[in-house]
Amino acid sequence: MKNNYSIFSLLKNSISYHENWQQAWRDPEPKKEYDAVIVGGGGHGLATAYYLAKKHNMKNIAVVEKGWIGGGNTGRNTTIIRSNYLWDASAGLYDHALKLWENLSQEINYNVMFSQRGVMNLAHNLQDVRDLKRRTHANRLNGIDAVWLSTEEVKKFCPIINTSPDIRYPVLGGTLQRRAGTARHDAVAWGYARGADAMGVDIIQNCEVKGIKRNGNAVEGIETNKGFIKTKKIGVVAAGHSSVIANMAGIRLPLESKPLQALVSEPVKPIIDTVVMSNAVHAYVSQSDKGELVIGAGTDAYVSYTQRGSHDVVEGTLKAILELYPIFSRMKMLRQWGGIVDICPDASPIISKTNIKGLYFNCGWGTGGFKATPGSGDLFAHTIANDEPHKLNASFNINRFVSGDLVDEHGAAAVAH
Amino acid sequence: MFIITCPFCGERDQSEFSAGGEAHIVRPKQPTELSDDEWADFLFMRKNIKGVQFERWNHAHGCRKWFNVIRDTSNDKIHAVYKMGEKPPQK
Numbered sequence: 001m002k003n004n005y006s007i008f009s010l011l012k013n014s015i016s017y018h019e020n021w022q023q024a025w026r027d028p029e030p031k032k033e034y035d036a037v038i039v040g041g042g043g044h045g046l047a048t049a050y051y052l053a054k055k056h057n058m059k060n061i062a063v064v065e066k067g068w069i070g071g072g073n074t075g076r077n078t079t080i081i082r083s084n085y086l087w088d089a090s091a092g093l094y095d096h097a098l099k100l101w102e103n104l105s106q107e108i109n110y111n112v113m114f115s116q117r118g119v120m121n122l123a124h125n126l127q128d129v130r131d132l133k134r135r136t137h138a139n140r141l142n143g144i145d146a147v148w149l150s151t152e153e154v155k156k157f158c159p160i161i162n163t164s165p166d167i168r169y170p171v172l173g174g175t176l177q178r179r180a181g182t183a184r185h186d187a188v189a190w191g192y193a194r195g196a197d198a199m200g201v202d203i204i205q206n207c208e209v210k211g212i213k214r215n216g217n218a219v220e221g222i223e224t225n226k227g228f229i230k231t232k233k234i235g236v237v238a239a240g241h242s243s244v245i246a247n248m249a250g251i252r253l254p255l256e257s258k259p260l261q262a263l264v265s266e267p268v269k270p271i272i273d274t275v276v277m278s279n280a281v282h283a284y285v286s287q288s289d290k291g292e293l294v295i296g297a298g299t300d301a302y303v304s305y306t307q308r309g310s311h312d313v314v315e316g317t318l319k320a321i322l323e324l325y326p327i328f329s330r331m332k333m334l335r336q337w338g339g340i341v342d343i344c345p346d347a348s349p350i351i352s353k354t355n356i357k358g359l360y361f362n363c364g365w366g367t368g369g370f371k372a373t374p375g376s377g378d379l380f381a382h383t384i385a386n387d388e389p390h391k392l393n394a395s396f397n398i399n400r401f402v403s404g405d406l407v408d409e410h411g412a413a414a415v416a417h
Numbered sequence: 418m419f420i421i422t423c424p425f426c427g428e429r430d431q432s433e434f435s436a437g438g439e440a441h442i443v444r445p446k447q448p449t450e451l452s453d454d455e456w457a458d459f460l461f462m463r464k465n466i467k468g469v470q471f472e473r474w475n476h477a478h479g480c481r482k483w484f485n486v487i488r489d490t491s492n493d494k495i496h497a498v499y500k501m502g503e504k505p506p507q508k
Contacts, residue, residue, distance in 0.1 A: 243465035254461035256438070257490075300418075302436035305467045305491050310418035312432045345461050402457040 002198040005109050024190065025197035030204050030226050034062045036233035036384055037222060039209050039245060041065025042074040043185070044362055044369065045237035046192035046203070047377020048384070050108070053199035055378070056385035062202040063193075064224060066241075069205060070189030073239050073369065076339035078262050078296040080275050080286065081371040082119040082180035084139050084146050085412040089395035090348060091142035096392050097375025098179060104374055110191030112183045113289065117274050119180035120149070120157060122324075124169040124280040131411055132175045139177070149174045158274055160327050167323050169281050182275060182286055188373055212249040218357035219249075235360045235384045240305065240340025242363035249359055254345055254401045258299040259338040260367050261309035261317075265331045267291030276324075279411075283320035293331065295321060299341065299367065309338035341366050348407040351380050352397040353387065360384050361398070368413055419493045424500050425480045437473035439463050440485045467491050471505060 003009060003022050013021055036052065038045045041063045052058040063069075081101055083094035105111050123129045132148070139146035154174045155163045163171045193203055204226065211223035212234065221230040236245045240257045267290050277284035284296045297317035300310050314336060322329055344350060344364035349372070351362045362380040365372065379393040389397060400406055419431050445451050445459060464470070470490050475483050487496040487505060497506045 241467065243463070244467050247464065247466070252458075252462040252464060254457075254463065255465050256463060257465055257467070302431075303438070303465060303470065303472070303490050304493055306493055310431070312418060342465075401461040402453045404453075 024194045025203050028202045028204060030062060030207065030229050033230040034060055036061045036235060037229055037231045038063045038235045038237060040237035040239065041069040041203060041205065042072050042237065042239060043188045043192065043373040044376045046189055046196055047373055048235055048237060048380045049201045050192045050196040051378045051381035052385060053196055053201050056381055058385060059200040062204055064204050064207040064209060066208040069193050069203060070186050073339040073341065074185055074189045076262065076337055077185060077370040078294050079182045079185045079370060080119060081183055082177050083144055084135060084175065084177045085409055086135050086138050087407055087409065088142060089407050090409050091139065091144055092392045093375060094372055095144050097372040100374035100378065101183065108191040108195040110187060110194060112187045112191055114181065114183040116179055116181040118176055118178045119275040119277060120174050120176045122174040122276065122278040123172045124278065128280050129172050135412060136175050145177055145179050147176050149176055158272065158276055160272060160325055162324055162326055185370060209245060214356065219359050233358045233384055235362065235380060237362045240342050242342050242361060249356060251354060253363065255342040255364055256303050257305060257340050257342050259304050259306055259309040260299045260341045261297040261313055261336060261338045263295050263297065263314060263333050263336040265293040265333050278320065278324065281320035283317050283324060285321060305340050307338045307340055346406040347409045347413040349396055350398055351376065351383060351393040353383065354398060366413060421474060421486065421495065422498050423476045423479060424484050424498055425482050426476060429479060433476060433478040434474050435477040437475055437483065440471040440473045469496065
């Protein structure tokens with residue numbers, strides 16, 4: 001039984017110099033057999049395990065993770081959460097996630113520091129204006145809050161933006177989703193891990209999948225560096241490495257894996273209290289609670305698993321940042337890193353069964369998976385438990401690439417690819 | 418970011434080139450006779466290999482010619498470059 005985190009437990013533990021906090025999750029060895037195994041211990045994988053145990057009563061399950069939990073894209077993204085996507089299917093998916101975010105800290109008794117500081121998307125040319133206005137209307141028809149801001153309103157909402165008409169890509173307006181914002185990315189992984197562990201889920205770190213064993217058209221288990229684990233259901237949530245797992249099972253996915261970069265500056269006093277994204281010039285920025293500017297750059301335009309990314313991509317982003325925010329010109333950048341994102345041809349994810357019985361994939365989140373973590377886990381758990389998709393992820397099946405019923409979200413995906 | 422040896426221009430920075438994805442995907446000879454599954458396979462499904470991959474590149478800001486590259490996607494090391502229509506070099 002896990003003790004509840006609260007102001008009282010904090011006081012109690014302060015008396016013993018915080019040396020007696022209960023272990024947040026166990027470090028078990030794998031059992032011989034599970035009812036389901038989740039491959040990938042990032043936010044999405046841990047959320048899947050949490051909802052499988054909580055809502056579908058599947059407690060004899062495991063999460064296997066090659067490295068440590070939350071060490072992949074969960075710990076590498078820029079923590080932006082929003083749901084202002086164009087199509088009905090995406091609006092349903094991402095707003096489902098946003099609604100779960102709004103109550104997540106209470107639900108899992110872990111402070112994920114969800115901050116609804118708003119996300120503003122800027123328009124820099126007439127086509128941007130048309131596209132973003134259209135998206136605002138589409139959002140509102142789907143019950144998602146969105147407003148169009150004129151250049152003056154953009155300046156009022158975020159005064160440090162350079163709205164001069166003389167810059168190369170002037171700000172012609174923007175959209176604002178006030179319910180959008182950021183969260184603490186590590187806390188999401190840790191909170192779900194703690195919650196899943198409390199219900200009996202085995203979280204097995206340093207456990208790399210080496211092969212998927214099939215008997216005819218059904219899965220029998222996974223080969224790992226900790227031995228064979230028998231299971232009838234495998235949910236793969238391996239982000240950039242999804243194709244690697246798919247190749248083990250002998251199938252191909254419509255994915256390309258590319259490095260996506262981000263960087264943070266030295267910490268400074270509060271200067272920007274919202275999230276500003278600019279697709280056309282590819283610059284987005286917010287400020288973390290520690291005071292660092294968190295800046296998202298673009299993807300390299302070729303397949304690579306190097307978790308680094310190219311310098312010219314960072315340079316391009318910083319040029320755009322400096323033109324939009326001249327106030328940052330003396331800031332020093334502290335850290336830069338890359339994560340491998342798996343991109344679908346239509347910039348929408350796959351949460352789906354496959355033609356192999358018992359093999360499920362949750363992948364293709366590309367450059368924007370963090371925002372969907374709770375919703376993705378909830379819907380993937382539903383898909384695994386019932387062997388059928390939930391109505392909210394029915395459109396995000398692999399077969400859409402056969403039927404042609406794609407969900408084209410390149411416009412809302414923010415990172416051009 | 419790395420250096421690519423264009424078979425026509427020589428060593429240039431990767432930023433001069435654009436990647437054309439997986440190589441040796443043969444365009445169907447009889448497109449009208451393809452099933453939806455076969456179309457999906459041709460258009461969308463990719464090996465997306467972590468390791469040595471055969472791929473196409475275009476010298477977009479140079480001679481604008483297409484060619485093939487064998488590159489290890491786990492460390493971006495290029496093993497060989499060869500022209501379109503040529504067989505990949507045996508190692």
